[in-house]
Structure formats: C-alpha cells, structure tokens
Amino acid sequence: xxxxxxxxxxxxxxxxxxxxxxxxxxxxxxxxxxxxxxxxxxxxxxxxxxxxxxxxxxxxxxxxxxxxxxxxxxxxxxxxxxxxxxxxxxxxxxxxxxxxxxxxxxxxxxxxxxxxxxxxxxxxxxxxxxxxxxxxxxxxxxxxxxxxxxxxxxxxxxxxxxxxxxxxxxxxxxxxxxxxxxxxxxxxxxxxxxxxxxxxxxxxxxxxxxxxxxxxxxxxxxxxxxxxxxxxxxxxxxxxxxxxxx
Amino acid sequence: xxxxxxxxxxxxxxxxxxxxxxxxxxxxxxxxxxxxxxxxxxxxxxxxxxxxxxxxxxxxxxxxxxxxxxxxxxxxxxxxxxxxxxxxxxxxxxxxxxxxxxxxxxxxxxxxxxxxxxxxxxxxxxxxxxxxxxxxxxxxxxxxxxxxxxxxxxxxxxxxxxxxxxxxxxxxxxxxxxxxxxxxxxxxxxxxxxxxxxxxxxxxxxxxxxxxxxxxxxxxxxxxxxxxxxxxxxxxxxxxxxxxxxxxxxxxxxxxxxxxxxxxxxxxxxxxxxxxxxxxxxxxxxxxxxxxxxxxxxxxxxxxxxxxxxxxxxxxxxxxxxxxxxxxxxxxxxxxxxxxxxxxxxxxxxxxxxxxxxxxxxxxxxxxxxxxxxxxxxxxxxxxxxxxxxxxxxxxxxxxx
Ligand SMILES: Cc1cc2nc3c(=O)[nH]c(=O)nc-3n(C[C@H](O)[C@H](O)[C@H](O)COP(=O)(O)OP(=O)(O)OC[C@H]3O[C@@H](n4cnc5c(N)ncnc54)[C@H](O)[C@@H]3O)c2cc1C
Numbered sequence: 098x099x100x101x102x103x104x105x106x107x108x109x110x111x112x113x114x115x116x117x118x119x120x121x122x123x124x125x126x127x128x129x130x131x132x133x134x135x136x137x138x139x140x141x142x143x144x145x146x147x148x149x150x151x152x153x154x155x156x157x158x159x160x161x162x163x164x165x166x167x168x169x170x171x172x173x174x175x176x177x178x179x180x181x182x183x184x185x186x187x188x189x190x191x192x193x194x195x196x197x198x199x200x201x202x203x204x205x206x207x208x209x210x211x212x213x214x215x216x217x218x219x220x221x222x223x224x225x226x227x228x229x230x231x232x233x234x235x236x237x238x239x240x241x242x243x244x245x246x247x248x249x250x251x252x253x254x255x256x257x258x259x260x261x262x263x264x265x266x267x268x269x270x271x272x273x274x275x276x277x278x279x280x281x282x283x284x285x286x287x288x289x290x291x292x293x294x295x296x297x298x299x300x301x302x303x304x305x306x307x308x309x310x311x312x313x314x315x316x317x318x319x320x321x322x323x324x325x326x327x328x329x330x331x332x333x334x335x336x337x338x339x340x341x342x343x
Numbered sequence: 344x345x346x347x348x349x350x351x352x353x354x355x356x357x358x359x360x361x362x363x364x365x366x367x368x369x370x371x372x373x374x375x376x377x378x379x380x381x382x383x384x385x386x387x388x389x390x391x392x393x394x395x396x397x398x399x400x401x402x403x404x405x406x407x408x409x410x411x412x413x414x415x416x417x418x419x420x421x422x423x424x425x426x427x428x429x430x431x432x433x434x435x436x437x438x439x440x441x442x443x444x445x446x447x448x449x450x451x452x453x454x455x456x457x458x459x460x461x462x463x464x465x466x467x468x469x470x471x472x473x474x475x476x477x478x479x480x481x482x483x484x485x486x487x488x489x490x491x492x493x494x495x496x497x498x499x500x501x502x503x504x505x506x507x508x509x510x511x512x513x514x515x516x517x518x519x520x521x522x523x524x525x526x527x528x529x530x531x532x533x534x535x536x537x538x539x540x541x542x543x544x545x546x547x548x549x550x551x552x553x554x555x556x557x558x559x560x561x562x563x564x565x566x567x568x569x570x571x572x573x574x575x576x577x578x579x580x581x582x583x584x585x586x587x588x589x590x591x592x593x594x595x596x597x598x599x600x601x602x603x604x605x606x607x608x609x610x611x612x613x614x615x616x617x618x619x620x621x622x623x624x625x626x627x628x629x630x631x632x633x634x635x636x637x638x639x640x641x642x643x644x645x646x647x648x649x650x651x652x653x654x655x656x657x658x659x660x661x662x663x664x665x666x667x668x669x670x671x672x673x674x675x676x677x678x679x680x681x682x683x684x685x686x687x688x689x690x691x692x693x694x695x696x697x698x699x700x701x702x703x704x705x706x707x708x709x710x711x712x713x714x715x716x717x718x719x720x721x722x723x724x725x726x727x728x729x730x731x732x733x734x735x736x737x738x739x740x741x742x743x744x
Contacts, residue, residue, distance in 0.1 A: 111350045167363045170363055171370075174371070281375045283371070284420075285418070287364065287367050287368060288413075288418050290367075320627065321622070322622075
C-alpha cells in the first residue's frame with residue numbers, strides 16, 4: 098500500500114504570536130515551528146502502523162520553503178520512507194490542496210492522510226479539497242482507521258456516539274485524536290533520516306482565491322484567582338457572579 | 344509534580360547556532376522526558392530508588408554513548424548532541440543524567456578509547472542500548488580529590504592468564520545494579536590501569552550506600568574487591584596512568600556543564616511562570632522590582648552560561664577543548680545552577696519547598712553535582728594552575744609544634 102501523509106508546520110505553542118503589514122500577515126520572526134500535531138501524532142503514526150503490519154511505503158509531502166525541511170526531517174526520523182517538498186509558500190488551503198493533488202495524480206497513492214486541521218489556522222479544508230481534485234472519497238475527522246484489503250473501515254465521533262463508515266481505496270482521510278499514539282523519534286530514526294530521500298518539486302500555477310483582510314488577537318486572559326479548599330462559598334459566588342458559568 | 348510545561352529560555356537566539364539535527368535530538372529527548380520521566384521522578388526521589396524501567400528508553404533516545412560510532416552500536420553523534428541530551432535529562436533530574444553520564448563518559452568512553460577491539464565489540468553495543476549497565480570506580484574511601492593516591496591494586500596471579508584485584512571504591516554511581524565496572528587500580532609498579540570487572544566474579548560485591556539527601560533517584564554504592572581473579576584480557580590496553588581516568592572525567596564534566604545548565608533553565612522557567620501567575624497585594628509578584636531583579640540576573644547568568652557551553656561544545660567537536668576549559672564550564676555552570684535554584688525557590692515562596700515544583704529537588708541534587716567529578720574548589724585550582732602554571736593542590740604539612 099502506498100500512503101501519502103500531508104505534513105504541515107505549526108508554530109510551537111510557546112511562540113509569541115504577532116502580525117506585520119498592518120495586521121494582515123503572520124509575523125514569522127523568531128517563531129519556532131513544529132510538525133502540526135494532528136499530522137504527526139495521528140496521520141503519520143497511523144500510516145507507519147499500517148506499513149508495519151501490512152507492508153508498503155509511506156511518503157510525506159509538504160508545501161513549503163527550504164526552511165520547512167526541519168519538520169520534514171522530523172517526520173522522516175519518526176519513520177516515513179521518503180519526503181516530497183513542493184517548493185512554495187502556501188497561500189491558502191486551495192493552493193496547498195491543489196499542489197498536493199497534482200503530485201498525487203501522477204504517483205498513484207492508495208491512501209492519502211492529513212491531520213484533521215492545523216493548530217494555527219484550524220481550517221480543516223485541505224483533505225476535502227484534495228479528495229475533490231482527485232475524485233477520491235473523503236472521510237474527515239476519523240478517530241480510527243482499519244484496512245481490510247481494498248476497504249477502509251473508519252470511526253468518527255458523532256453527537257452522543259460513534260459513526261462507523263466504510264470506503265474503498267483509494268481514499269482521503271483526515272485524522273483526529275484517537276487514531277494513534279504520539280511516537281517520539283529514537284536515535285536510530287534520527288540517524289536514518291539523514292539519508293532518506295527528499296525530493297523538491299516546483300509548484301504548479303494556482304489561482305489565488307483568498308486575500309487576508311486582517312488578524313486580531315483574542316482578548317487577554319484575566320489574572321488567575323487563587324482560593325483555598327475551604328472557601329467553597331467564595332468559589333460558588335465567583336463562578337456565578339464573575340465568571341457567569343453557573 | 345504538576346504538568347511539565349518546560350521550554351528552554353533562549354535570550355540570545357542560541358538555537359540559531361544549532362543544526363536541525365541537534366534540535367531534533369534535543370526535542371526527542373525532551374518529549375521522552377516529559378512523557379516518561381517527569382510524571383514519576385518525584386516518587387523515585389522520595390523513595391530513593393532508581394527508575395530501572397527507564398533504561399531501555401534512555402538507550403533509545405541516545406543517552407548512552409551518543410558519540411560512539413555506528414560500528415560499535417552507537418549513533419555517532421557529535422559532542423554538542425551529547426551535551427544537549429545531558430541537558431534535557433538533568434533539566435528533569437540530575438540523578439537521571441548521572442546515570443547517563445557514567446554510562447557514556449565513564450564506561451563506554453574508556454572502553455572505546457582504550458579498549459581492545461574484542462573489548463569494544465563485547466561491551467559497547469550492549470551498553471549503548473542499556474541492556475548492559477556499567478559503573479566507574481575511581482574514588483576510594485580515603486582518596487577523593489586525590490585519586491592518584493589510590494590503594495586498590497592488582498598483581499599477577501601467576502597462572503599467566505589472570506590478575507588478582509584487591510581494594511575498595513566508594514561513592515560509585517550505578518554500582519548497585521551495574522553489570523560491569525570500569526575500575527582504576529595500580530599494578531605492582533604503582534602504575535594506574537583500567538580494568539573491566541564483571542558482576543559475578545568471585546570476591547566482587549557492590550553494596551548500596553544509603554542515606555543520601557541528594558541525588559536520591561540515582562543509585563550509589565561501593566565496589567569491594569577481595570582477591571578477585573580477573574582475566575588479563577579485561578585490562579584496557581590503550582592507556583595507563585592517571586591521565587586515562589582523567590580523560591574520562593573530561594568527557595563527563597563536559598556533559599555535566601550542559602546538564603547543570605539544564606537544571607538552571609528548568610528553575611528559571613518555573614520561576615518566570617510562577618512570578619506571572621502568583622498574585623500578592625493585588626498584582627502578580629513579577630511586577631515587583633525585587634522579583635524582577637532575581638529573574639533578570641538568572642536569565643543573564645543562563646545566557647552567559649549558554650554561550651560558554653556551546654563554545655566548549657564547538658571546541659570539543661574540533662578536538663581542541665582543554666581539560667582546563669572543560670573544568671571552567673563545569674564549575675561555572677554548577678555554581679550558577681545552585682544560585683538560580685536558591686533564588687527560584689524563594690520566588691516560589693512556601694510552594695518552592697514542595698515536590699509540586701522540581702526546584703528543591705534540583706537544589707539538593709546540585710549539592711552532589713558541585714562535589715563529584717572534581718569539587719568546586721578543585722576546579723578553581725585547575726583554572727588557577729592553568730593561568731599561573733603553578734599547581735597548588737598539595738602543600739607541606741606545617742610543623743604545628
Ligand atoms: C552522589 C555521588 C556520586 C558519585 N559517583 C562517583 C562515581 O560514579 N565514581 C567515582 O569514582 N566517584 C564518584 N563520586 C565521588 C566524587 O567524585 C568525590 O566525592 C569527589 O571527588 C570528592 O571527593 P571526597 O568526597 O573524598 O572529598 P574530599 O576530596 O575529601 O574533599 C573534601 C573537601 O576538601 C576540599 N579539598 C580537597 N583537596 C583540596 C585541595 N588540594 N585544595 C583545596 N581544597 C581541597 C574539597 O574541595 C572539599 O571541599 C560520587 C560522589 C557523589 C556524592
């Protein structure tokens with residue numbers, strides 16, 4: 098089975114978030130990037146588990162610049178076999194999805210996995226757009242994935258329960274919590290990542306569909322109030338009158 | 344302990360001077376520590392037990408001999424990677440780092456540098472995975488700062504194949520569970536040799552030392568040799584004399600310099616967070632000048648130490664770091680870590696003395712780190728000798744009458 102895992106970068110949660118160009122652009126200055134956790138912990142690890150039990154090949158793909166090769170090496174260190182970087186600064190989900198779909202068209206993947214969303218933009222659109230471009234079925238936000246021959250059985254959380262669906266390969270799946278457990282790269286993996294192939298491919302021309310009007314910061318968190326265990330009445334009153342949650 | 348939120352302070356963008364691989368190695372070690380060690384370390388510290396179940400994981404993250412080449416089962420990383428792994432371990436607990444330091448620098452390093460090909464093949468791959476653990480016996484009950492005065496010795500057994508080892512070593516990290524001990528002992532001419540003693544050899548025992556109020560999650564013991572018959576093939580052939588164990592100490596001290604800085608960074612990280620969260624007199628305590636002074640001085644010392652430590656890492660990568668340069672880094676970093684731990688503890692008020700925070704544990708641990716691998720004052724004398732050219736370690740006993 099040939100699996101393509103889409104990897105995106107996301108700012109480390111400790112990075113200071115700021116904007117430039119009149120609040121229309123994310124300020125990357127001094128920001129440390131990590132692999133988007135949904136891509137890494139769930140999509141990539143599940144792909145590796147499938148490969149380990151049924152054989153195959155796991156390719157990771159990212160649309161990004163040379164600076165993003167750090168996250169690619171990490172994904173290779175965790176265990177992907179090879180990597181592809183589409184050399185471009187992605188503009189929006191449509192741009193990213195089109196680049197990935199173009200690559201996938203000529204490389205015959207059985208399964209394409211993404212994270213359910215990135216933790217910075219939370220768009221959840223790329224998987225659907227790839228599926229549409231390739232005319233593959235899409236299962237989004239899956240929390241469990243099993244492969245039986247050419248059929249996938251997936252679980253998704255639904256209100257008050259679970260939805261269980263089956264699709265035939267080839268397919269696109271966006272992966273949510275529950276799909277797999279985070280893997281920490283070990284030293285062997287880090288060493289092996291040095292020599293695994295990384296192919297850089299030029300981007301195809303894609304129409305720009307989005308323009309950014311502005312970014313705003315969420316309201317600042319107010320200071321934390323500390324109470325001792327015996328101040329039960331005070332706690333109830335604060336929750337009721339100040340926080341207004343009860 | 345509460346959820347481990349550690350991130351390292353990086354005031355001068357030192358990360359820009361690291362390679363992607365360095366960061367990958369460091370981040371993997373950090374993720375492993377947060378997942379496997381932070382949640383359990385306090386319990387081991389309180390009970391004074393070493394978390395044996397972590398040995399395999401330590402091997403997997405490369406904590407055992409990261410610079411040992413592939414042909415002997417190591418990952419063949421550079422010295423800065425070694426330093427970064429030690430930093431991540433000690434950031435959590437000095438005891439954990441001690442175990443990794445001993446295995447890497449004091450057991451694998453001498454076997455790799457001074458061992459025969461057969462010894463390297465026999466021990467190194469298993470030591471790299473943690474399947475086999477080692478300890479290093481230099482200090483003796485009456486010879487700490489002055490190891491050259493050791494009395495542990497061996498003589499020819501007369502059978503052409505063995506030597507007979509006698510003596511005792513004290514304060515030996517990992518001794519109670521180690522499978523092998525790299526022991527430094529004198530031959531019949533008084534020359535120091537390294538010799539690999541295996542658990543199970545008759546006359547060899549490793550009683551545990553109890554009552555440590557520091558480094559409690561590390562296991563420390565004695566090595567006792569009563570007419571132990573050791574095959575001559577266990578003697579490290581590559582180097583003899585006090586310089587041999589001292590070169591191992593260079594490697595270990597280098598790791599300690601990185602490690603102690605890790606402990607300092609952990610204390611600062613918690614103190615900074617706490618000073619923004621804790622409110623007194625209606626404002627976060629971080630808004631008081633006295634707290635800011637503490638924090639500003641901590642981050643200044645940390646930043647200076649980061650620069651010094653990375654530089655000594657670069658020198659060591661080039662094979663150019665002198666023993667005296669490593670000494671200075673060890674001495675400086677342990678001292679600033681101790682000072683920062685004390686200040687960070689004060690910032691935490693009463694909470695600072697509890698196991699909710701790792702600060703008090705760091706502070707107690709660092710009291711061992713400031714003494715082992717050359718005491719604070721011995722390192723000062725090393726720097727003093729280096730700059731003046733005059734050794735001041737020994738003196739004539741004055742006539743007190
Ligand atoms: C937890 C722990 C783990 C250890 N693990 C190991 C191990 O794995 N292997 C190993 O071989 N050893 C180990 N050690 C031993 C350690 O290296 C020694 O404790 C250290 O070298 C100091 O020796 P000492 O304790 O005998 O102190 P001493 O040498 O007796 O020193 C006592 C005091 O005198 C000072 N002093 C000594 N000589 C001079 C001088 N010339 N000028 C000025 N001041 C001087 C010292 O600085 C110190 O303040 C460990 C120690 C501890 C605490």
